[in-house]
Amino acid sequence: MRLRVNGRDWEVDAPPMARLLDVLRVQCELPGTKEGCGEGECGACTVLVDGEPVCSCLVPVAHADGAEVTTIEGLGGDHRLQRAFAEHGAAQCGICTPGMIMAALALPSSPSLDDVRVALAGNICRCTGYHAIYRAILRA
Numbered sequence: 001m002r003l004r005v006n007g008r009d010w011e012v013d014a015p016p017m018a019r020l021l022d023v024l025r026v027q028c029e030l031p032g033t034k035e036g037c038g039e040g041e042c043g044a045c046t047v048l049v050d051g052e053p054v055c056s057c058l059v060p061v062a063h064a065d066g067a068e069v070t071t072i073e074g075l076g077g078d079h080r081l082q083r084a085f086a087e088h089g090a091a092q093c094g095i096c097t098p099g100m101i102m103a104a105l106a107l108p109s110s111p112s113l114d115d116v117r118v119a120l121a122g123n124i125c126r127c128t129g130y131h132a133i134y135r136a137i138l139r140a
């Protein structure tokens, strides 16, 4: 199978039902995508597949064959969302943060607070609470 991850082509040697999350973290050596629940409920593992946010713990790698995948590493560390999360105290332990940012990336420009709430409805944070996260996204 072939994946294009953060602009780089990968020939992946994995069973078709291997989780995209594991392929990204182990084969592609991109550990920025986190595993929380492992069953589609927390959003920590969110990546973009062809521009759409997905829970990579639920996606068999075969479903991403030929797709363009973007992980948190693809943002390079100085993306406006990453800066805003740091500036607004929107991360504590940081486990949820990559998934929050990847989900926020799929928002339209100038989203409302309700847009942000809906876009992040599947992303759970156990330590920061949500106000700082929403504020960071709206500022970014």
Ligand code: FES
Residues within 6 Å of the ligand: 034, 035, 036, 037, 038, 039, 040, 041, 042, 043, 044, 045, 046, 055, 056, 057, 058
């Ligand atoms: S680890 Fe994938 S949704 Fe929780």
Ligand code: FES
Residues within 6 Å of the ligand: 090, 091, 092, 093, 094, 095, 096, 097, 124, 125, 126, 127, 128
């Ligand atoms: S910052 Fe710890 S889970 Fe969100």
